Amino acid sequence: MTHPDKAFADTAGTTINRSIFSDSTTHQRELARVFSRTWLFLAHEGQFRKPGDFFTTYMGADPVIVTRRRDGGYNALLNSCRHRGMRVCRFDEGNAQVFTCPYHGWGYNTDGALVTVPDQDNSYGDSLDTSAWGLRVVPRIETYKGLIFGTWDTEIPSLIDYLGDYTFYLDLMLDPDGQGSDVVPNVHKWRMRGNWKLGAEQFCGDMYHAASTHLSAMIVEAQNSHGIMPPTTGLQVALPNGHGLGGFDAYDYWGASGLSEQTVEWMAGLQDRTEAHLGRARARDAVLIHGTIFPNASLLWPRWNLRVWHPKGPDAMEVYSWCILPRSAPDSVRRDLLLDYQRHFSASGTWEQDDGEQWNYATNSHDGFMTRDLPLNYGMGQGRAANTRFPEFPGVIDEVNSEINQRMFYKRWEQLMAEPHARETSAQATTRHAEAQIAVVQS
Numbered sequence: 001m002t003h004p005d006k007a008f009a010d011t012a013g014t015t016i017n018r019s020i021f022s023d024s025t026t027h028q029r030e031l032a033r034v035f036s037r038t039w040l041f042l043a044h045e046g047q048f049r050k051p052g053d054f055f056t057t058y059m060g061a062d063p064v065i066v067t068r069r070r071d072g073g074y075n076a077l078l079n080s081c082r083h084r085g086m087r088v089c090r091f092d093e094g095n096a097q098v099f100t101c102p103y104h105g106w107g108y109n110t111d112g113a114l115v116t117v118p119d120q121d122n123s124y125g126d127s128l129d130t131s132a133w134g135l136r137v138v139p140r141i142e143t144y145k146g147l148i149f150g151t152w153d154t155e156i157p158s159l160i161d162y163l164g165d166y167t168f169y170l171d172l173m174l175d176p177d178g179q180g181s182d183v184v185p186n187v188h189k190w191r192m193r194g195n196w197k198l199g200a201e202q203f204c205g206d207m208y209h210a211a212s213t214h215l216s217a218m219i220v221e222a223q224n225s226h227g228i229m230p231p232t233t234g235l236q237v238a239l240p241n242g243h244g245l246g247g248f249d250a251y252d253y254w255g256a257s258g259l260s261e262q263t264v265e266w267m268a269g270l271q272d273r274t275e276a277h278l279g280r281a282r283a284r285d286a287v288l289i290h291g292t293i294f295p296n297a298s299l300l301w302p303r304w305n306l307r308v309w310h311p312k313g314p315d316a317m318e319v320y321s322w323c324i325l326p327r328s329a330p331d332s333v334r335r336d337l338l339l340d341y342q343r344h345f346s347a348s349g350t351w352e353q354d355d356g357e358q359w360n361y362a363t364n365s366h367d368g369f370m371t372r373d374l375p376l377n378y379g380m381g382q383g384r385a386a387n388t389r390f391p392e393f394p395g396v397i398d399e400v401n402s403e404i405n406q407r408m409f410y411k412r413w414e415q416l417m418a419e420p421h422a423r424e425t426s427a428q429a430t431t432r433h434a435e436a437q438i439a440v441v442q443s
């Protein structure tokens with residue numbers, strides 16, 4: 001049996017132990033060791049217009065309520081009542097001053113404090129210290145250009161340091177022309193069969209699959225491409241902390257897009273403004289396509305899409321997906337770009353379904369008696385000389401068909417998995433203590 005905390009099945013770092021996509025022990029450990037120690041994307045600031053606005057999401061498997069405070073900041077509260085654990089907020093989003101648990105009616109304010117207990121005098125007398133029974137509050141919330149992240153870890157670096165050079169690339173989506181971006185209201189959500197890492201690693205570094213997985217969709221779309229096809233060359237960029245992204249060498253992406261002439265023209269103007277705002281290299285040298293902010297937030301630059309792969313057990317995930325558009329885009333362009341995103345990568349998107357099909361069938365075979373110990377090959381590009389065509393781009397750069405980003409993703413995952421969380425060791429100590437007490441009673 002392979003080790004549940006090891007990503008790599010060999011010392012050269014070429015092969016991956018496939019039980020990490022199906023093993024329930026691994027899943028429980030990564031909730032403790034990966035999702036508790038990283039910055040996790042929660043929501044976009046544009047979803048919160050006034051104090052009390054809230055949005056419910058997850059941090060790993062933990063349900064949380066993100067709320068806007070009166071001072072303009074944000075709280076994230078564990079969405080689980082301290083009485084019997086019921087979810088205190090069952091709405092996707094809304095506005096509230098108090099979250100009242102449906103089970104026995106305990107009420108919590110937007111700071112998480114327990115503020116109402118029905119019939120408290122008769123039921124508890126003076127014995128309930130309400131100040132000790134508030135909702136657990138996520139200790140750190142930080143934002144970057146509209147994106148709200150949270151972490152349970154009080155020790156890890158700030159969000160800006162965690163993202164590091166990723167912001168160089170992220171700004172092309174979040175602030176391409178100095179006027180910022182805003183989120184389209186409403187979040188698409190859907191469930192898929194497959195471990196969350198299948199989505200995260202593919203968006204991190206896999207351009208290789210596109211020509212096969214998305215071939216049918218590409219053939220249909222080629223009719224609208226005006227004879228312009230993507231180049232066969234490009235880049236993968238591996239960054240510290242397990243982040244990665246990739247794209248093509250420069251070409252006329254928007255000319256080939258099949259969008260309306262007005263939108264194509266507006267995008268050409270945006271590219272000029274991006275050059276003025278962010279410099280020529282970012283505006284002209286490459287067309288960024290895909291990326292992942294470790295562990296589970298991913299981006300598709302040309303679809304203006306940001307999504308999170310929420311783990312739902314070892315072999316299932318739930319995607320939350322946002323469309324983030326330049327604030328300067330006129331309504332007709334916004335409509336065009338939104339429809340383009342929906343057609344390709346929403347729940348009913350053609351390209352989304354292409355990807356989901358691969359993860360579904362791979363998952364069906366991950367847990368077989370013979371398959372589970374058979375390593376998978378992640379060696380593409382290993383040992384190849386660096387790609388030098390993008391001297392101004394930060395990170396380790398390889399060619400477009402490479403698995404360098406996936407290898408870096410799993411190196412980071414393995415580092416985190418190697419170190420037990422303090423709560424795991426105290427839980428083990430508690431179990432040992434309880435077992436010792438049982439032994440004393442029995443003797």
Ligand code: FES
Nearest residue numbers: 081083084101104
């Ligand atoms: Fe929430 Fe009882 S479970 S009040």
Ligand code: FE
Nearest residue numbers: 210213351355
């Ligand atoms: Fe794909």
